[in-house]
Amino acid sequence: MIRFSVLGCGRIGTMHARNLARHPQARLTSVFDVVTAAADRMAAELGVKAAASIEEVLRDTEVDAVLIATSTDTHVEFITAAARAGKAILCEKPIALDMAKVEQCWNDIRDLNATVMIGFNRRFDPSFRAAHDRMAAGEIGKLEQLVITSRDPAPPPIAYINVSGGLFRDMTIHDFDIARYFAGEIAEVQAFGANLVDPAIAAAGDIDAAMVTMRATSGALIHINNSRRCAYGYDQRLEVFGEKGMLLAGNKTATTVTAFSAERTGAGDVVLPFFIERYADAYANEVAHFVDSIAAKQTPLTSFRDGAEALRLANAALESLKTGRAVKLG
């Protein structure tokens, strides 16, 4: 039984806390949020205590692991402190927006041998996982092209944009991780960005649509397309193309109903609205993998290094955007 504290009781922390409460080998011990009312509400719902501070959580000998779902700017501090307190750590992406901070964090914790996992939920989606494993088993031969479609239903508030680190570090970072999951290390990155959705995002210095092309060291080519708006829901698809064929992993809908009328045929539901719904299974699997990794004393599938590498690709994309050049990675 792994005993947990969830730090951060926002939307994603709440979801994780509920998943932990349901997991047979996990037990939720406490929750924490700087907004006391949020922590109290979740503590009441799940019948656990609301910790008064991070320090209280980290001192608590009844806490084996922390799930960090606080704001990005706190991640490095909390990871470091938790690792020093001997806790296992599951931290939401990104580790930080600044590569130097990430490297410093790694230097600080590497010898502590903490189990550290980064919340790249998509690797735990049953369809993406199945596509990956079938590719790895040779079904399509050598991977040649990977097309990643990732479009949010609607842009976040500008306040969020302002602290997000920009589209590549905030949103595309998931796609950079998926690219590495399927294609391995990346040799070269090129990016186009655009402002097509909301002029306020441009005013905030960010882009709201992008196309990124990458070359893996294996030779495979990768395309990512992003949009901060998608009329038909949260569009999350993969096209995995190899010498012997192709695997598609598609969207999810609430029902299997399709409609036929005088105007159209085979019309399905819109796709599930956003990550909480679309990746519900993925989040449960992610937490289960973390529990298993702690129990087995193994590096999780989405390790600290994966978090660092995804940020490195985001930064390379940003550099390409600014210079108009393809950026080669060491």
Added chain:
Amino acid sequence: MIRFSVLGCGRIGTMHARNLARHPQARLTSVFDVVTAAADRMAAELGVKAAASIEEVLRDTEVDAVLIATSTDTHVEFITAAARAGKAILCEKPIALDMAKVEQCWNDIRDLNATVMIGFNRRFDPSFRAAHDRMAAGEIGKLEQLVITSRDPAPPPIAYINVSGGLFRDMTIHDFDIARYFAGEIAEVQAFGANLVDPAIAAAGDIDAAMVTMRATSGALIHINNSRRCAYGYDQRLEVFGEKGMLLAGNKTATTVTAFSAERTGAGDVVLPFFIERYADAYANEVAHFVDSIAAKQTPLTSFRDGAEALRLANAALESLKTGRAVKLG
């Protein structure tokens, strides 16, 4: 080179004439219609002569084969006369509405060894044919269930209903033939009919929707559903279910475009409107098979006997409708 005359220059005769004009081993020599203007128009379009009478066509030594697309009540007379004149015959379904007339026709022509083919176009549809051939090759093992969906886009005029012989002999007759094509001889027929579309059809003594169940002598079960109206086009599908799996043959649309919006996803075109469009390939294949059958002196895939047996099933369905009993066939 087989030299043809097309009898009947309505919608279906016109289509056949154009297909014959395009076929490399066929040559259209003449056309005939009781409406002289119709024959003249087609003769002009295709650069052939308009015959003044059936007799002129049958006497014509430059005519090897006739394609009979005249009204149903003339079929038996023209088949018999053409067979006696030594012509090969491709006749639109049904042979007649009365089984005794069909048997008389057979008695009159059986010793003349004419090539006689009945226009059951669906056996020549590439998708239905592929489903049949894959079943026959063992892909789904023994056939257990066949579900035939056959819905017209809109009811015909009441004037047509009045001379049609009723839904089973006019419309379901194609489905009875398809049932025999896939499942072989039929042992038992049960039918439900309904008036759901147009009260004028009920007033004319006919039904406009039906569900027919049959048992093949092989043991396979067959379901046919019919409607004289279908909002989304001409619905023509087969579900071929066997011990090892299932084959579906679906509808055809004008394009492969699917649309995604805030209301729905994957919405395709309505299905092709009616038989001329849906079975365009099937009609061309049908004529080609007829040409091949004449050249090879072989009984066509859709023989006179197939025409007779489909009518027998239509009559059995009608009897079941009246008696409320499953009707066993000898």
Added chain:
Amino acid sequence: MIRFSVLGCGRIGTMHARNLARHPQARLTSVFDVVTAAADRMAAELGVKAAASIEEVLRDTEVDAVLIATSTDTHVEFITAAARAGKAILCEKPIALDMAKVEQCWNDIRDLNATVMIGFNRRFDPSFRAAHDRMAAGEIGKLEQLVITSRDPAPPPIAYINVSGGLFRDMTIHDFDIARYFAGEIAEVQAFGANLVDPAIAAAGDIDAAMVTMRATSGALIHINNSRRCAYGYDQRLEVFGEKGMLLAGNKTATTVTAFSAERTGAGDVVLPFFIERYADAYANEVAHFVDSIAAKQTPLTSFRDGAEALRLANAALESLKTGRAVKLG
């Protein structure tokens, strides 16, 4: 908070117990099974007590409701006793195999005003429910045809067949209920049965495949096809056809992955294996509806009468099978 006891700790009882344990307004108090070890195992898993007898459960003032998942031959006795003990009742289908017993049960309990719900899980499937509600909202106009496909992956053991009451009462009973859910009361039933799967089923006096046709009092026609074997999984589909269009409710698969190779394109997963997986959401919704019905003191959507009517249709189908006649209902 509704306090529950689950009677019967087999596969389906276990699933219900787990769903109850997760439901925020339900609390599982005890479980019972004639096989003591089965009850003990479930009691241990869920942290509840294993009752020594039905009587103990029914006397327990901490039990508000019972979920009856015992063998069919005990249903009437347990429903009656539970109703007399003032418990709400959710009983698995069928109520009984004998209409007289069902009527007697009804006479015994009707004045007790117990909340009684029959476990017709399919009405609670999100896709079937959505199709129903969209039809009811007028999307396809008046219902004209309903095609119900219901094929089990593999036949049950002969020992089960022997006590099942036969395919119509055991398996088709779900489809009879769905037919009534969509089309309302049924006027006429006709059935064909066959032995296509396993000769041992024929030897046991049962059929293993069937096609049933029904006419609703509304005029709508209904087709049900059943097989005790289906190579590609548990095939559960609806086709709801009306004057303005059609709604299809399809199968569910474990992932959205489709594969493209030199042999084929768009190949998806096999469908979910059987009812526990396919109707996982439906079972959770069913229990939630029962909890809501108790709280609201309302007749559940799948009432005792629905259980009785589905059995009446099964018996009519059986009579049609024996007589070769369409059977008219009162």
Added chain:
Amino acid sequence: MIRFSVLGCGRIGTMHARNLARHPQARLTSVFDVVTAAADRMAAELGVKAAASIEEVLRDTEVDAVLIATSTDTHVEFITAAARAGKAILCEKPIALDMAKVEQCWNDIRDLNATVMIGFNRRFDPSFRAAHDRMAAGEIGKLEQLVITSRDPAPPPIAYINVSGGLFRDMTIHDFDIARYFAGEIAEVQAFGANLVDPAIAAAGDIDAAMVTMRATSGALIHINNSRRCAYGYDQRLEVFGEKGMLLAGNKTATTVTAFSAERTGAGDVVLPFFIERYADAYANEVAHFVDSIAAKQTPLTSFRDGAEALRLANAALESLKTGRAVKLG
């Protein structure tokens, strides 16, 4: 009636000649090929004369239009000569491999007012056309992203590669034209190429896979992916994404049959093998559009300028490939 001569009797010339022979407003007068036997064979098949030389064709007053399907290196010479001879011209893509030659050609013919059309067949594909027209009609709002998938089934012979001008000018040129058809003028091009299919192609100095990203002057982003090999057939798809939704134009298969087995569900046919089959309708529509353009004295939809602009994009992609920089146009 437009009277045609087809220059070049290879695979694509043969197909065009047959389409012209079927077109009601076109008449094929003659054919020409440097391989006399090829011209003779086609002349015999279609009942026309085999011209002895290009000069003979251009002098022929019974020829209104030429269809140039000869090798790329002859296009500019034949276009120029035909324009001077007062013929209308439908020329296969590309005009030439060298932009200077294309400009020279344009300078030589611009004042002759010949009807010149370039054979960008894809604009005439019913599905691509429908997607375009629905986008233009506002169905998805402003275009934001265009994803073009274009994969050949198998690489051509190295002898062809050697004279092809490379993947961008030979194969992607169609995609560059489609990009302009949907998104208008292009502002910026970036390209990645790879050798994933056949080392002999690398040895010949060409690439066999590519990903190109472009930015339209409208702001829309465009992705093209190419491969010289595709296991499941000729993969030709468009994804047209806008503010209000998305339109997909998919592949074509020989039948609508899908198969369900113990291994998989919904498995369709492989896609049509290559351009002759896939774009059969498109080629017929292309020729019809050319006939209409001549009759209406209008610039065809795929004009000489479109041919020049597609080549300009191919050259820009090649420059990007060499420099690692995004190339700005205009």
